[in-house]
Each structure stands twice: as C-alpha cells, then as structure tokens.
Amino acid sequence: MDQIFTAAFLVPLLAAGVRMGAPLIFGSVGDVLSEKTGVMNIALEGEMLIAALLAFMAAYSSGSLLLGVLVGGFTGLLSALVIAFWGISRRQDQSVVGIMFNIFALGFTNFLYRATFGVRTERASVATLETIRIPVLADIPYIGEIFFQHNILVYLAFIGAVAVWFVMKYTKFGLQAAAAGENPKAAAAAGINVVRLRYIGYMFSGFMAGIGGAFLSLGNVGTFTENMSSGRGFICLAITILSRWNPLFAVLAAFLFGTVEALQLRLQAMGADLPYQFFVALPYIVTLISLVIFGRNIRAPKDLGNAYDKESR
Amino acid sequence: MERTPLLELKGITKTFGDFTANDNINLKVYRGEVHAVLGENGAGKSTLMNIIYGIYKPDRGEISLSGQSVKIQSPRDALRHGIGMVHQHFMLVGMYSAIENICLMGEEKALSLTNKKKTEEKLIELKKQYGIEVDLHSPVEQLSIGMQQKVEILKLLYTGADVLIFDEPTAVLPPQECDALFDVIKNLVRQDKGVIFISHKLEEVLYISNYITVLTRGQITGQIRTQEADKETIVRMMVGEDMLPPDFAARRAVGTPGPVVLEGEGLYARDDRHVYTLQGVDIQIHAGEIVGVAGVEGNGQVELAEVLAGVRKARKGGRVKIDGQEVSTKNASAFIENNIAYVPADRNYVGSVPDFPLYENWILRNNHPPMKGPFLDYGKIREEAQKAMKSFDVRARGVEERSANLSGGNLQKFILARALGKHPRVLICEYPTRGLDIKATWFVRDRILRAREAGMGVLMISGDFEELFSLSDRIVVLYGGRIVGEVRPEETTVRKVGMMMMGVSGHESN
Secondary structure, X not given: OHHHHOHHHHHHHHHHHHHHHHHHHHHHHHHHHHHHHOOOOOOHHHHHHHHHHHHHHHHHHHOOHHHHHHHHHHHHHHHHHHHHHHHHHOOOOHHHXXXXXXXXXXXXXXXXXXXXXXXXXXXXXXXXXXXXXXXXXXXXXXXXXXHOEEXXXXXXXXXXXXXXXXXXXXXXXXXXXXXXXXXXXXXXXXOOOHHHHHHHHHHHHHHHHHHHHHHHHHHHHOOOOOOOOOOHHHHHHHHHHHOOOOHHHHHHHHHHHHHHHHHHHHHHHOOOOOOHHHHHHHHHHHHHHHHXXXXXXXXXXXXXXXXXXXXXX | OOOOOOEEEEEEEEEEOOEEEEEXXXXXXXXXXXXXXXXXXXXXHHHHHHHHOOOOOOOEEEEEEOOEEEOOOOHHHHHHOOEEEEOOOOOOOXXXXXXXXXXXXXXXXXXXXXXXXXXXXXXXXXXXXXXXXOOOOOEHHXXXXXXXXXXXXXXHHHOOOOEEEEEOOOOOOOHXXXXXXXXXXXXXXXXXXXXXXXXXXXXHHHHHOOEEEEEEOOEEEEEEEHHHOOHHHHHHHHHOOOOOOOOHHHHOXXXXXXXXXXXXXXXXXXXXXXXXXXXXEEEEEEOOOEEEEEOOOOOOHHHHHHHHOOOOOOEOOOEEEEOOEEEOOOOOHHHHHOOEXXXXXXXXXXXXXXXXXXXHHHOOOOOOOOEEOOEEOHHHHHHHHHHHHHHOOOOOOOOOOEHHHOOHHHHHHHHHHHHHHOOOOEEEEEOOOOOOOHHHHHHXXXXXXXXXXXXXXXXXXXXXXXXXHHHOOEEEEEEOOEEEEEEOHHHOOHHHHHHHHOOOXXXXXX
C-alpha cells in the first residue's frame, strides 16, 4: 500500500486518468448538449464502438491517423442521423431505438472486424496518436506531466467541453436549445424550430461520441478489440446526470472515472490479493455509487426523452 | 365620426367538416378599448381567436388592421402584425427567468451572444409604462400563476403587440390575483392598446369591457356597449329567450331530513404541506339534505371533504362513521364499498386520468366494475359509460375520447355521472361548478338537487355564494380549520356569512 501514496505512483496515475477520461469527456459533453435539447443519446455506446472500428480501419488502410479520427467522428454523426430520424422525426421511443442500435453495433463490429482482419494471433495495429508537449506548461512539476503531455485529442476534449459550456451559457442558441428540452411548446411559440434544434443536438452528440470512439482505438492502443467501448457509453450517460448537464462538471466526473479505470489497471498489475474481476468492475461500481450519492435532487430537462409532436395538444 | 378600428373582422366563417365553428363573424376592436367575447364552452371563441392569431385559416372572411386588409398565416405573422395572445396555458420555459424567456425570441443570429442587459433595460421601461410589477430574475416556475401571466403580457409588449388577446385569463387565476390582472388591462387600454377579452364569466366582462360580443354555437347572438348592458340582457343573449335561470332555491327541502348517514367526530387533517389545516371538526350529514361548506380557500374545507371521502387520513384520533359504523380513513376502499361518491376539485388529475379514454375513466373509484370471469367486461363498461354520457349530456366524440380532450364542463358532467351512477348514499363534491359555463353550471346544480331529492346526503364545498345560498339546506362556515358558524341560508345574508368566513363574528349571534 505504501507505494500508492508516492509521487512516482500518483502522477502517472492521474496523467492516465486524464488520458482515459478524454473519451468519456467526448461522449458526455455531446450528450449534455443533446439532452439539453430533449433527446437522450442512449446509443452512445454503439456509436463509440462502431466509430472505434471504422476509425481504426481508415487509419490502418490509409496510414493517416487524422483521417481515422475524422472517419470516427463522421461515423458517429451518421449513426446519430439514422437514430434521430426514428427517434425525432418518426417519434419512436428514443430509448428503444438507442438500445437496438447498441445491440446492432456490437454484432456489426464483431462481424466486420473478423471479416476484414480474420482471426489471427497477432492483432493488426497502427501507431497511436503522438504526444504533444505544451511548451512551458508541460515543464511545471507534476501538473505538467498530468495535464500537458497528451495527444491532441485530449486537448480537444477540454477545448470542446469549454466551447459547449460557453455556447450553452452565453449564446442565444444555447438558450433556445435548452428551451427545446424544457418546454418544446413554449419554444415553438417563441418561433424556435424544435425539431431542427434536436437534430443538431443529437448529431453533435453522435459526432463527439465518434471522436471518443476513435480515441479508444487510435489514442491509447492502436488497435481494435471486440466490444472495445465496454460500457463507456453508459458511463457517459451517468456522467451527464452527475454533471447536472454542465459540461465543465462533466470534465471533472470524466477525470474521476478515468482515474478509477487507470487505478484498477495498476492494482491488477500490482497483483493485489483479490480476483481480477473485482478490479475490472471497479469503474462501474464507482458509477453506481456516485449516482446513488450525487444523483439526488437533480433536475433533468423537463421534456427529456419525449417525442415532440407539433400537432398534439 | 367613425373611427378606424384597430382590428376588424368581416364575415369570418370557419367549418370543420360539417360543423360550423364560426359563422359570419363581424367584430371591431378599437384602440383604448376592451372588447369582450362572451360565450359558453364550445361556442367558438377559441376558434375565432386562433383565426386571428394565425393558427387556423378561415374559410371565408377578411381581417383588417387599421383599415388595411391582412393575411395572417402563422403566429409569427400575427406577432409581426402586432397581434399577441396570452394563452390559457402559458408559453413559458419554467426554469428560465422572465428575461431569458424573452431573449429566446427576437431576430438575432443563433450564435450571437444573448444580451440580457439590454433586454432587461427595455423590460424595466415597459414595466414602468404599463404598471406591471413582476420579478424579472427568478425562474418563472417559482412565480405565482398571476405573475407568470404578467410575464406573458410583458413578452407580447416587448415584441410590440398592439392588439392583445386574453384567452379566458381569469380561469387559471385565484380570485385575489384577478384584480391585479384587471389593473394591468386597464393600463394597457389607457396606453392605447386594443384588448380582446375572452370569458364566460358575466361579472368580470361587465366590469372590464367597453363592448361585448356574445357568441353562441358559432354565431353572434348579441353585440352591445357595456354601459347599456346588464346581467339579464346578456344572459338572454347567451342562452336565448326561452331559457330563464332556474329557481333552485324554490326546491329547498321541506320537512325534516332523514337519519345521519355520514358523520365526522373531532376531525383533524394535514394538507399536502403537512400543515394541520383541519383542526377538530364535528359534522353530520343526514340523508336528504345538502350541507354547504363555506370558507376562504385554505381554511380546511378541502381537507374536510377529502377526509369524509376517504382520500385523506383523519389524524389525532378523529373518527368517521358511516351509518354509525366507524370506518378506517387509511384508504378509500371502505368508503367506496359503502357507496360514498366523491367529485373532487381537481377534475383533470384527481377526478380522471387525462390519458385514459373515457370508458377506462368510467371505472375509476369503483370496486366492482363489470367482470367476465377474471377479466374486465369492456363491452359492458363501454355500454354503461355511453349510457351515462347520454343521460348527462356529456359531449365528446365517444367513449374512446381521452378525458384530457374534454372541456371542463363536459368532464365535470362525466365525473358527476360516474359518481351518481351507483346511486350513492352520500355525495361529496368540491367546487362542483368552478370554471363551468352557465348552462353546465345549471345542469350540475340541478343534478345535485335531484340527488338530494332522491334521498342522498350531500356535502358541497363552494366558493360561490349564489350556489351555497340557493342549494344548501344549511351552511357551515369554516375558519382556521374549525367550524365557526352554522346557518340556514333563508335566515341569513351573504354579508353575514362573508364576515364569518373572515373570522370576524364567531357564531351567528346577531
């Protein structure tokens, strides 16, 4: 236990927490905006998973990581478009459509990966995104290593979170988006196109989830494994709630979960005297507990999850 | 000299299928005047307003603004032409402040920064100009209904509305906030706005308007300057010459009432905020009498009715007896079993389940619905509901209609039909005619009297003196959760009862 409370252990742990939290930031920040407009992105998990595979395949075949990341983002966006069509335009139950998509994504990625790469002992892999040291800041002791020595996507995650926060808080678009999720009828009466706003919110969420998926395959490991998202999409949904729909708090929560993930990997490696399944389960246990503790007295967007029908009274 | 009207409707006609909602409507609204449109539920008032506001397109007819003929295709068009509507259900985002709600509108680009400061300055100016006192910074959901209504009015003024349509604005307001609304409306017309005021309440129309148009079944059945109008003329315009207000008081019971059927002893109860609003009440209801309960709202009347109907628990050892047998107030089942009927104040959420069709609502508060073996006999249920709807004149598209789509009067008749359908021993009703139009009110009162005549005991809570005095055999007055007086309506005056309600004089000593 002694070795845990040393800088040599903690600093890399926190740095890994930031790195592992980044895909969660992408997923949850997008979902925050989407939920603000009134649509929950239950399909985050599936969108991330498909994007992780397609991003990897694009990078593998072209050799360009940038192309891979872009393909990831647009995969998420297109997935979201399909789901939005059913959930928003056709007014199907958003949860049902989302869960169906998650199931589809799992089967589809397994199939596509095996059909493309076959079953072999050595996994196909690509180089991972390179680390960018931010000049000056990276040299601050501890802080520099934790926050300023990461790949480009980690920085983009932070910038994206701040940008979404700013747009939501200070622009007319943000005000209108949240109005669509609170009281779509009142929003429509104020001249807002509720359906269009919800599409924008949802597709943005899909795009962000896609980047998060690309991060999973290209950011850390440079390869794709089956069910690689392994519940992160759902953790993102929990983060959205914990953050009380505030992108900045979502960053904090993502950092917490990233750190727990990093910790469990380390504890496993240290060979603690517990079955490894316990460590694997740790992030999910923390999710559950924190939802129970912090999930009270929260106020979700009032019209979250409801289909908006102009004609109804 | 003829002034140009601010808004003029010429020959507006609108049909839905073979139903004529508006038939050749002509109407003029001048600057600085309140034009009241009076009519029963379903008389076509809302249709007409929706036409002015661009939600419906008229089949025929013309709308002019300041003499110019205009086409209004959508609410946005209407706003652009300076026509604004205060809906009955406010179009406000609850968690936003008044300022934010108003920032939502406007023509700026989506990604432009919201300029709350500027909006606020303009709103403060408008507040001053029109004498509207309202909190601009708290989330509107924390404001009272009356305040939210003022936010709606501010919103319309902000967008530059010249004609303001108020769609039954007092229906949602508690009485003490109505006066404040009338003050605002007076200020609006003083500042040269034109106001259309829709209502089915005679008194307020006579009080606030300059001109009255009466709509009946889609047609104008009377137009008159308010100065020249009195209550009787207008009632005649509304219901036709052949119908006169029934004399309910003449049907007061003579002779002695029957035995006690429902009895409460030492009743204490808490309201929804866990405050004891009922503080020790003894009451007896005999067969064949109507006991009216008067009181300023919040003095325990509703809790009293709810305890006696079995939907609220009696506390501190209070007991309820039916035919001398004590029953538990833990839940309503014993009350339902003993055939105590209940017509709650909240028709939409307590009296019915808004998303259920009427035939499903029909078997609420019923322990023994028609069964076929272990299953509900829906055929029979529908049949029962249909029959009752016919005999109570409930106008709906059929038993499949969701109860949410019924107007207040029709829903109340439906609930009353359900309550009386089982020939209850006692009928407990809270504010039975609140929000109903004249004809529905008469209908409901007639049915309550008929119930009494059939030997039921009735407990009726009401805020309407006319109702209390013409229907009740005796009136108990509640103040501070206690009975402060019991009077016979023929032996007292409205003023005396009003004083008791305020807690001024204790018992009827004078």
